[in-house]
Amino acid sequence: MKTIYRYLIILILAVNAALLPSSCEEFLDVQPTSSLVADNAIYDAKTARASIISVYSSAKSYSTGSAVTLGVIPGDNVFFGGSQSQNIELDANAFTVTNSAIVGAYRENYTIINRANWVLSEVPKVTDEALTDEERNHLIGEAYFLRAFAYFHLARSWGGVQIQLQPTTDLSSIGNIKRSSQEETYARVIEDLDEAERLLRPDDNTTRNRAQKAIVQAFRARVHLYARQWDEAERYATQVIDNPKYELVSPYRAFFTAPFLTKEAVFEFTSTATDRNTSWSAWYPSAVTRSGSYERRPTSELINLLNDPEKGGTRNVLIAQSGSDVYGVLYNTVSTTTVAAASTDPAYVIRLADLYLIRAEARARKTPANLPEAVSDLNRIRNRAEVASFPETGDANAVLLAIEEERRLEFAFEAHRWYDLVRTERAKDILGVDRNFWLFPIPRADVLSDPDLDGHNNPGYD
Amino acid sequence: MKSILTYFIARGWAKTKRTKTYVLLLVGLLQIVSTAAYGQTVIKGKVVDEKTQEPLSGVTVLQKSTKNGVTTDANGAFEIKTRDALPVALSIILAGYNAQEVDVYDAEEPVTVSLSEENNYFDEVVVTGYTTQQRKAISGAITSVNFTEVNTHQADQDVAKLLQGKASGVQITSTSGTPGGGVTFIVRGNNSIGGSVAPLYVVDGVFMNASNAVGSSGGNLMSNALADINPADIENISILKDANATSIYGAQGANGVVLITTKRGKLNTPSRINFTVSHGWSEAVNRFKVTTGPETGQLLNESWTNTANDYGEELPDYLNRVKPAHYNLVYPDFPDRINSPQYASLPTYDRIDGLFQIANSSDYQVSVQGGNAASNHYIGVGYSSQESVVKPNTFERFSGRINYDNNVTRNLKLGTSFNINRTQRSNVRGNDNDPGGIINSAIFPRSFLPIYNDDGTYAAHATFNNHLRLIEHLDNDYVTWRNIVNLYGEYTFLPELKFRSSWSFDYVHNTTRSFSDFALSTNGSASSSSGLDLVYSAEQLLTYIKSFGRNGAHSVNAFLGNTINIRTSESVGASGSNYLFDQLKEVSSAATTSGSSSRSESRLVSFFGKAGYTYDDRYSFEFSLRADGSSRFGKNVRWGYFPAAGLTWSAGRESFVKNLKLFNDLKLRGSFGYAGNQNGIGNYDAIGVWSSSSQSYLDQASIAPGRLANPDLTWETTRQADFGIEFSTLKNRLNVDFDLYHKYTTNMLQSVTVPSRSGYSSATRNYGEMSNRGVELTIQSVNIQTKNFKWVTDFNISANRNKIEKIPQEQTLGATNRGTSILREGYPVNSFFLYKQLYVDPQTGNAVYDDVDKNDSITYADRQIVGKALPNFTGGLTNILTYGNFELNIFFYFTQGNDLLNMQDFFLLHGGTQNGIGFVPRQLDRWQKPGDVTDIPRLTTYNLNPTQNNGPANNYTGQVANLSSRYLDDGSFLRLKNISLSYTLPKSLVSKLHLNRVKATLSATNLWTLTRYKGVDPEVSAQSSDQNTAGYDWATVPQPRTFQVILNVTL
Missing domain, CATH: 1.25.40.390 (Serine Threonine Protein Phosphatase 5, Tetratricopeptide repeat)
Known part of the structure; x- marks a missing residue:
């Protein structure tokens, strides 16, 4: 009997011994199953x-x-x-x-x-x-x-x-830049x-959500506008406007109504049922859609402008009302009231409307200005929204202000308004924001961790 | 002789296969036979418990100065034979009792010996890492808490909460008053920023997985793993604090080790069946408060009027010009009523009342404990259920335990600790720090807004849901099945040499199910998940304990062992949305479904050894070393070595100290060593990976660079020096234990910010350093002990000073990206980083902030550390008074010097700037007219101070926003945590009922609190699972006041 126990002990020891030095290192090599273990995974x-x-x-x-x-x-x-x-x-x-x-x-x-x-x-x-x-x-x-x-x-x-x-490839060698x-x-x-x-x-006739030469041209028109290179902005905008692949859609609401990727869409980031866009929740009151937090609300000034038939025209479809709450609907057009949010709205990056307004602005700003054609571009956008044409004028400033307001309404909830006001140096006049705050600050963590920033942030934030 | 005996035993056992009793009888018989020849004296006797007069079995009765000894049987009886002439001296020894000596002059009369329960602090046996030791030989700092009935009188059926205030050097904070809810358990200060600060929990030798059952959305607030363990099963908890005690746990020991030992039967003890029934009623002591409808209207009106005046306009003109979209929240038919403020007649809707309830709790326990000559058992079954005082959350636990040991042969002992628990948390509120949270949706909406719409449906306002809708429709369950199992075999080669092989696992199966019906989400959504967390450990241990030399002057206590530890974690989950009916709650009924799975594993191989040498019970020296190889560490640094050493001088045994006649015992000890922490690194953080998704943009597969390889990633090391003095005085009635320690953590695991242009924001590195130094004092005193009356006091107090010694760059965090907490070199973790409000200018009503850099404008540079969530000291005071059959237990817990950020004020003291949010009553103290002295500035609706762009502004916005020190309060408190009065029925009465003991108890928990905190309850610390953001009172369930009736019956 006793021997049996002795053997048992030896067995237990042996099991451990066998398990262990067989190779501790091997035993300790455990690899993840949900990600690729590699330094570089691009190989085919x-x-x-x-x-x-x-x-x-x-x-x-x-x-x-x-x-x-x-x-x-x-x-x-x-x-x-x-x-x-x-x-x-x-x-x-x-x-x-x-x-x-x-x-x-x-x-x-x-x-x-x-x-x-x-x-x-x-x-x-x-x-x-x-x-x-x-x-x-x-x-x-x-x-x-x-x-x-x-x-x-x-x-x-x-x-x-x-x-x-x-x-x-290595966080310790990202270069001195x-x-x-x-x-x-x-x-x-x-x-x-x-x-x-x-x-x-070469471009195909259908792709609007992955890079195309025309998308590059359209994007380039915008970049030249920001870089104040009017002739180039006009030239590239024209290339896209003349491209038969694109046209303004009517009514205004068509571009943000499913199915997306309309002919007006030069570049959209598409969402799908598995790759959703739930940003609508910040715009909707919870009374309309349960998970709505209604944090982003249209200002009364914008509401008044959109509801003004002389200004907003058919763009008043960008807002809806529930009780006393007025809210923006651009990002959840699939659902109106009680229908579930499909959350498949795209990100509207470049619409043809933008290229008309880029060209209008470039034409109004370039020397010499081409105001009649600028107004003609502007009116394409106004007329589409069923707003009366802007009269012909020799006053470049009046045209630019009209373009500014047009952009404000046409792209009311798209990523433009703030950047437009900064780009045109109007943020002080319109919003009362000091020039020092026209640029965002570099993250403090970067200023602290990156010696190449020499400890400096943008002016006004140091 | 001996070998013959062994032979007979072995043969006898093998042949007859009778029980061990026979073997023992045989031994006894042989002894009688072998000694009878010499004409001997037989001394008969009985050993009983002095207090209960119950017979004590298994007591060693030893003839003094000889090796002649026997043990008492189940009836406490013994017979010892001696050749020596009378009188002889007998030593009566039983662990847990004071040893006694009896001189027997007359063998004719049976001797009755009453043993008194041990008060001798130094002889107490303490569970230490991998072994047990008598306190006198321990050179480490270990707090041992014996769990007795009185511990479980407190309403919290949760080990961690019951330990609060009972052990020095341990800071236990409940994050909220939710039953089974979150707890932070910190031993001797926070050691880490990026790693875990929780200690290692070891239950009967099983390494426990301490991850939270409620994983997402505020899981840290809603659950803690220790709540899975039934406190009624616990015998003792040892908390290992210093390096000498913890380094034997190597890379898992740096945060301290909590050894939980559950109850086991004793050999030769008749089985006793014990029943406990308790019922409790809980209520919230204070409730949240908001302003009434008229008050809210008045405040809003005043804020608009002030704003209009600032613009030099009359209110109606201003409103007509600005047309604020949300003005109609005050005047629904704006602008008609503009000139006739209606706020005085605004209604008040009380949402708070719908939030709270009287919560019921009940607890039932049955256990059987006992043993025969060869085996012993403890079987316990328990059920416990508790409601939360804030609807609708409940906690429920079933637990079962079998602890069994069997001496199979004289040399071989086999045993098991088998524990199975089912814990269920139902209707768990989501993260309270969320506008969708139940508490927030009751306190944030303005109180004049109705709870119901005209058509009787629930009304929701602004960004907040309706609290009643949330309460009624919340539907979720988090169920944890936990199985903690240990099987061991122990073989005694020689009395001094033992081998123990132990195999164990902690199996945790978490299932969660939740359903949002049509009232909560459009067309419904459901999720269901199942997670399996397993910790396997195999442990082999060789122990050598021997005394030798004259009078055993030299003694050695050593062990050598290895463990293999594998932790795996697997989960599958499914979620669905778009239901046709909301009675169909399964994911499978949803129109849109998705599934996921995950798996991860880590391994740890360890070799360890410890050797202690004691000379003459006076000098002890201990040394230990552990080597840990971890799969989590980078290839370059896979093995860690953790040495520690300790010295003890039992000065009380020196004659010159004895001669002082001051101490019954006195011990000085010191230790130094290293322990590590690997919790906090992910299992694969050292490995470079690319991540992949099969349905990324346009539903196509993607691969992206994930984590960069970090081959140098390793454990963080804490070195600790500890010095302690322990003494007993006044006839062992006063025991004092004092400790002084200094911990220093290097290679601290931390998320280090890297320049964003790398495409990464941070990387886990071993970088920072942190120190903790502190003192601990424990006093145990038997103040009065007479025949009928006994008064015992336990007091402990601890102070810890934490300091970040080195971090890559300071980091702000907390309050959902508001950065209200900061990690800054030279300051403790959990420091609050705010703008310091100096006063409110009595002339202008503007808040004036401390302009730290004296540049006449308030900028980021003026933000400063204005407080800390870590207390200066914490402690507990327990008084137990026993008079006859009555026992009164009074337990106080206190914490001093910690600040709490009152998030209710943070949001609801906005001064009129927040659209759609009401006010707390403190807002009524605002400045109104020149000369007013207050700390609440003037009401205004606009965001900025008009005179200063980006200026501080008074309320909520501007540079200061709500990052003002006026929301920070002193969170110190002294709380009568528990008071309980028990009455044990007289023995005479009870025995007529054929019972052994009947005891009834009335108990009150959280009966009384002394605090200056202005919020609902100071004993909260709800934020997230981030240990670096403690001290937030954020829509948190307060600690309830509970009254309980408890009945114990022993058969």
Whole structure:
């Protein structure tokens, strides 16, 4: 009997001993099952294609989220009715260096850039017969476009930024890169757009949610407008306006009514049932749709303008009313009242209407100004909204003010108003915001952690 | 002789296969036979408990200065034979009782010995890491809490909450008054910023998984793993605090170790069946308060009037010009009534009342405890249910336990601790820090707004849901099945050499189910998930304990062991939306469904050893070393080594101290060592990965760079020096234990901010450093002890000073991105970072803030640390008075020097700037006219101070926004945590009923509180699961006041 126990003990010891040194190191190698263990996972056609999708994915979430938050709340179309201080700060134009909405937006853009840089650095190295040179170039072209997309948003929000052109492989070696000026940053955007236009395959007649040469041109018109390069802005806008793929849709509500990707859509980020856009919840009162928080509310000034047939015209469909609550419906058009939110609304990045108004403004601002054609462009937009034409005038300033108001209404809840007022240096007059607060602050965490920022933030935030 | 005996035992057992009793009888018989030849004296006797007069079995009766000894049987009887001439001295020894010596002059009369329960602090046996030791030999700082009936008189059926205030050096904070709700358990201060600060919990040798059952949406507030354990099953809890005690747990020991030992039977003890029934009623002591309808209207009107005046306009003109969209919340038919303020006649709708209830709780326990000569058992079954004082949350626990040990042979012992629990939390409120939360939806809406619409449906206002709708329609269950099982075999090679093999697992199966019906979400939504968390441990331990030399002057206590620990965690979940009917609640009935699964694993291989040497009970030296290999660590740093050493000088045994006649015993001890913490790193944080999604943009697959490899990621190390003095004086009636410690954590795990341009925002690194230093004092005193009256006092107080010594950059966090808490070098964690309001200018009514940099404007640079959530000291005072059959227990808990951010004020003291949010009554103290002295500034609706862009502004917005120190309160309190009065029925009466004991108790929990805190309850700390944001009172369920009736019956 006793021997049996002895054997038992020895057995237990043996089991342990066998389990252990068989190789402790091997025993301790445990790997995740939900992510790819790799330093670089772009190695064939499949992964090359998947890598560009991740760039789109981050650009989409930026466009449905932060881009609208930063473009709308600091302006005068929408006020913030919730209690989150980052949004209250945006509403009050009292941006702080730790404002989480601003910090988040800044980081999102660099996430897009890092992902694009991976595509740009690795896709050229992929050797896979399934990846033709044509497709390879197209993927690279898309990456250039999306990188330009992100640098443009950085430049218009923060001024000149640090231009990061290599993917991050090691956090300790991200290079010593100082901030560029805003002009240099826009120049980099143009350079990337040039490459994109060169590399993308010829346009098809249907794609409106992935990069196309025409999308690059349209985006470029906008960049030139921001960079105050009127002739180029006009030229590129014209290229897109003349492209038969695009036309203004009527009535106004058609562009934001499903099915999306209308002929007016130059570039939209599409949402699907699995890749949803739930940003509508901030706009809807809970009385209308349960999860609505009604934090973003149209200002009475905007409501009055939209409801004015002389100004808003048919654009009054952008707002609806429930009891005494007036709310914006741009981002949940699928549901009207009690129908469930499908949350498949896209992010409206570039509409043809924008190109008309870009061209109108470029024509009014260039020297010499071409006011009749500027007014003609303006009236295309007014007439579509069933608003009377703006009279012919020789007063350039009056035309510019009309364009300003038109943009305010045409893009009431899209990511334009704040940036337009800053771009045209009207933020002080209209909103009373000091010039020092026209740019957002660089996140304080960056100023502290990045020696290349030399401890400095944008003026007014140091 | 001995080998023959062994032979007979073995043969006898093998042949007859009779029980061990026979073997023992045989031994006894052989002894009688072997000694009878010499004409011996037989001394008969009986050992009883002095207090209960119950016979005591298993008592060692030893003839002094010989090896001649026997043990008492089930009836407490013994017979000992001696060759020596009378009188002989007998030593009567039983663990837990004071040893006694009896001189026997006459063998004719049976001897009756009464043993008194041990008060001798130094002989107390303490559960330490992997072994037990007598306190006198321990060089580490260990607090041992014996769980007795009186511990469970407190209403909280949760081990962690019952430990609060009972152990020095341990700070236990309930995050809310939710039953089974969140607890932060911190031993000797926060050691970490990025890692976990929770100690390692070991239940009967089983490493416990302490993750929260309610994972998402405020899980930390709503659940804690220790609530799975039935307090009635617990015998003792040892808290290992210093390095000498904890480093044997290596990379898991730095935050302290909590060893929970459950009840086991004793050999040769008749089984006793014990019943406990209790019922309780709880209520909220204070409730949330908001202004009445007329008050709210008046405040709003005043804020509009002030704003208009600032613009130099009359109110109607101003309103006509600005046309504020939300003005109609005050005057529904604006603008007609503009000139006739109607606020005096506004109605008041009380939402708070609908929130609270008298909560019932009940608890039932049955246990059987006992043993025969070879085996012992404890079987316990319990049921406990508790309602929350804030509707509609409930907590329910079933538990069952079998602890069984069997001495299979003289050398082999097998045993098990088997525990199964089912814990259910139902209708758990979502995160309270959310506008959708139930409490918020009751306190935020303006009180003149109706609860119901005209058609009788629930009315919702602004961004807030209707609280009654939430209460009525909330439908969720979080069920945890937890199975803590240990099987061990112990083989005694030699009396001094034992081998123990122990195999255990902690199996946790969490299922959650929730359904939002059509009232809560459009077309309904449901989710269901199942998670399995397993901790397997295999542990092999060789122990050597021996005394040798003259009088056993040299003694050695050593062990060597290894463990393998595997933790796996798996889950599957499904969610659905768009239902046709809201009676169909399963995900499968939804039109849109989605599913997910996850799996993760970590492994730990450890080798450890400890050796202690004691000379003459006076000097002890201990040394231990543990090596841990962890799968979580980076390849370059996979193995960690954790040494510790301790010294003890039992000065009380020195003659010169004895001669002082001051101390019954005196011990000085010191220790130094290292322990680690690996909790807080994710299982795969050291590994570089790419993430992938099959349905990303346009439903196509994507891959993206995820985490960058971090081959240097490793545990954080805490080194600790501890010095302690323990002494007993006044005939062992006063025991004092004093400790002084200094902890220093290096390689602190932390999320280090990296430049955003990298495409990353932060990375987990071993970077920071933190220190904790503190003192602890425990006093146990038997104040009065007479035949009928006994008064015992336990007092403990601890102070800890935490300081961040090094972090990469300061970091603000808390209050949903408002950055109200800060981590800054040179300051403790959980410091509050706000603008310091100096006063409200009596002339202008504007708030004046401390202009730290004296540049005449309030900017970010003027934000400062104005308080901290960590207390200066905490402690507990227990008094137990026993008179005859009455026992009175009075327990106070206190915490001093901690601040609380009153988030109700933070949001509801907005001065008129918040659309759609009401006010707390404190708003009525606002400045109204020159000369008013108050700390609440003037009401205004606009966001900015018109004279200063980006200026501080008075209310809620501007540079200061609501980050003002006026919402920060002193959270110190002294609370009569529990008072209970028990009466035990006289033995004579009880025995007529054929019962052993009947005891009835009346108990009150949280009966009285002394505090300056202006909120509802100071004993809350609700934020998120982030340990760096403590001290927030954010729509939190207050600690309830509970009255209980408890009945104990022992058969």
